[in-house]
Amino acid sequence: MKIPSNELIKLLNGNIKKKVINNEIFNIADIKDNSENVEKDDVFIAFKGSRFDGHDFILSAFDKGASLIIAQNEEKIPTTDSLQYIIVDDIKKAAADLSHKLFDISPDDFKILGVTGTNGKSTTVSLVHHILQKSDKDSTLISTVEIKIKDEVIKEPYNTTPSILELSKILKNSKENNIEFINMEVSSHAIHQRRIEGFKFDIISFTNITRDHLDYHKDFEEYKNIKLSLMNYLKDEGKIIINLDRLNKEDFVKSGKEVITYGFKKNADFVIDNYEQTLQQMKFTITTKENKSFEIRSHLIGKFNVYNITNAFVIATLFGLDPEKIIYPIFTFKGVPGRFQIVPNSQSLGFVAVIDFAHTPDALNEVLKTASSITEGRIITVFGAGGNADQGKRKLMGQVVSENSDVIVLTNDDPKDEDPNQIIEDVSKGIDKDKHFIIIPDRETAIDTALRFANKGDMVIIAGRGHEKYQLFAHGKKVEFNDYEVTKKLIDKIKRSSGR
Ligand SMILES: CC(=O)N[C@H]1[C@@H](OP(=O)(O)OP(=O)(O)OC[C@H]2O[C@@H](n3ccc(=O)[nH]c3=O)[C@H](O)[C@@H]2O)O[C@H](CO)[C@@H](O)[C@@H]1O[C@H](C)C(=O)N[C@@H](C)C(=O)N[C@H](CCC(=O)O)C(=O)O
Numbered sequence: 492m493k494i495p496s497n498e499l500i501k502l503l504n505g506n507i508k509k510k511v512i513n514n515e516i517f518n519i520a521d522i523k524d525n526s527e528n529v530e531k532d533d534v535f536i537a538f539k540g541s542r543f544d545g546h547d548f549i550l551s552a553f554d555k556g557a558s559l560i561i562a563q564n565e566e567k568i569p570t571t572d573s574l575q576y577i578i579v580d581d582i583k584k585a586a587a588d589l590s591h592k593l594f595d596i597s598p599d600d601f602k603i604l605g606v607t608g609t610n611g612k613s614t615t616v617s618l619v620h621h622i623l624q625k626s627d628k629d630s631t632l633i634s635t636v637e638i639k640i641k642d643e644v645i646k647e648p649y650n651t652t653p654s655i656l657e658l659s660k661i662l663k664n665s666k667e668n669n670i671e672f673i674n675m676e677v678s679s680h681a682i683h684q685r686r687i688e689g690f691k692f693d694i695i696s697f698t699n700i701t702r703d704h705l706d707y708h709k710d711f712e713e714y715k716n717i718k719l720s721l722m723n724y725l726k727d728e729g730k731i732i733i734n735l736d737r738l739n740k741e742d743f744v745k746s747g748k749e750v751i752t753y754g755f756k757k758n759a760d761f762v763i764d765n766y767e768q769t770l771q772q773m774k775f776t777i778t779t780k781e782n783k784s785f786e787i788r789s790h791l792i793g794k795f796n797v798y799n800i801t802n803a804f805v806i807a808t809l810f811g812l813d814p815e816k817i818i819y820p821i822f823t824f825k826g827v828p829g830r831f832q833i834v835p836n837s838q839s840l841g842f843v844a845v846i847d848f849a850h851t852p853d854a855l856n857e858v859l860k861t862a863s864s865i866t867e868g869r870i871i872t873v874f875g876a877g878g879n880a881d882q883g884k885r886k887l888m889g890q891v892v893s894e895n896s897d898v899i900v901l902t903n904d905d906p907k908d909e910d911p912n913q914i915i916e917d918v919s920k921g922i923d924k925d926k927h928f929i930i931i932p933d934r935e936t937a938i939d940t941a942l943r944f945a946n947k948g949d950m951v952i953i954a955g956r957g958h959e960k961y962q963l964f965a966h967g968k969k970v971e972f973n974d975y976e977v978t979k980k981l982i983d984k985i986k987r988s989s990g991r
Pocket residue numbers: 524525526527537538539540541542543544545548649650651652653654655678679680681684686
């Protein structure tokens with residue numbers, strides 16, 4: 492794209508501290524925030540991060556052909572002839588303004604949904620995407636599990652919420668594909684790091700706010716306030732949806748925006764009732780304020796999924812869909828990989844093996860309570876806790892699993908750079924020592940042991956890693972490991988060896 496310098500300056504108006512520009516016109520190929528990827532005629536934005544400072548790579552970007560540098564710290568600008576740069580006050584705003592202009596996108600081009608909360612984001616956005624697609628409404632999905640335009644996967648997600656520049660590129664791609672709806676997960680990290688700068692949402696949905704990520708955030712209060720600050724990113728007519736059973740409406744009405752509620756509580760705008768669950772399917776009703784009731788059936792399992800489904804139902808109605816027509820797409824939704832996902836070949840052995848992404852105390856509580864409610868036999872839980880993450884939640888995870896399981900196999904999750912034995916030690920502090928409890932650090936052996944221990948009628952819950960494809964160890968070591976595939980393989984082996 493060709494852009495005259497004066498237009499560029501106008502675009503960043505009010506944000507410029509200093510500029511050294513010689514070109515009258517810039518021929519901008521792309522806009523990058525990683526020097527490694529810079530090519531000829533790119534603009535390089537120097538972000539200061541938690542590990543690196545992009546300012547340290549300005550020279551490298553320039554050598555690779557960057558035509559313009561946008562930076563924030565003048566002292567770190569290298570003294571090189573012909574380096575053209577702009578020093579701005581607010582680099583996140585500059586990145587959003589520039590990328591939106593360059594890619595010709597604006598939040599007004601789309602109806603945008605943001606789902607935040609500790610748990611339930613992926614399931615909710617994936618279901619909304621499915622409902623929209625099945626209703627002939629073109630939609631983009633941005634989640635931890637996949638990034639899709641319509642039904643086409645366009646990118647493997649790296650983070651739950653991508654960076655400012657990646658998001659801009661997804662919106663550009665979406666606009667080129669005439670997408671009407673953007674459905675995205677918004678993590679607390681993304682809000683804090685302003686990865687959503689320049690975004691304005693039509694709907695923001697809050698699922699629940701419970702303990703997580705207290706390695707990154709100072710305390711729970713800060714974590715909660717960061718989540719709540721997402722409300723500042725609503726369009727003027729934007730609406731908020733909350734789960735009234737899990738959240739306090741007062742925290743949201745303060746925003747001055749319309750707050751729509753759902754829950755089992757009778758004073759919710761969308762009341763859930765008559766919930767019944769079997770291993771095959773659930774059913775429940777949603778009753779609107781106008782006293783219209785809708786019977787919902789789904790293959791998903793668990794009360795937490797009743798909430799996720801109702802949330803998606805409310806979102807879809809606010810997006811203008813006929814509620815009657817939402818019911819069938821909900822029924823055809825197969826769920827998100829690694830979220831209460833049953834490993835089918837386990838049932839021929841007489842028990843049920845389930846893969847679930849629960850990696851917070853609250854999620855483990857929800858999943859194990861669900862498991863108990865639909866299981867005659869014992870609950871056997873295989874789990875661990877992740878490294879380089881909230882250490883304080885480990886003991887709480889141990890407690891929840893201890894209270895809700897008959898047999899516990901404690902193993903490695905993703906130890907990352909931490910000592911795996913220390914993580915196991917931290918988790919085991921929450922486990923009642925009178926329980927049937929065994930520590931097996933190797934995850935495959937742990938799963939195998941749990942499966943061999945299972946009797947007819949039992950349920951084996953393999954928690955924590957869900958859809959993830961790799962186990963992460965120290966020094967960046969990545970080992971292929973998918974709980975579903977490993978469990979399936981182990982069950983086949985047990986079947987072969989036992990002749991069952
Ligand atoms: C701590 C954290 O959140 N870091 C995120 C952050 O990175 P950062 O700003 O710290 O970047 P950095 O690595 O220090 O680099 C600074 C700058 O130098 C640049 N650089 C760096 C090296 C180089 O050679 N050249 C160069 O130009 C980098 O491109 C970057 O622009 O911004 C990056 C881009 O958005 C993220 O990918 C990165 O996520 C890291 C990988 C991460 O682990 N984040 C987790 C904690 C996270 O964000 N999780 C949440 C939710 C998880 C959940 O829901 O459970 C998520 O949204 O994924």
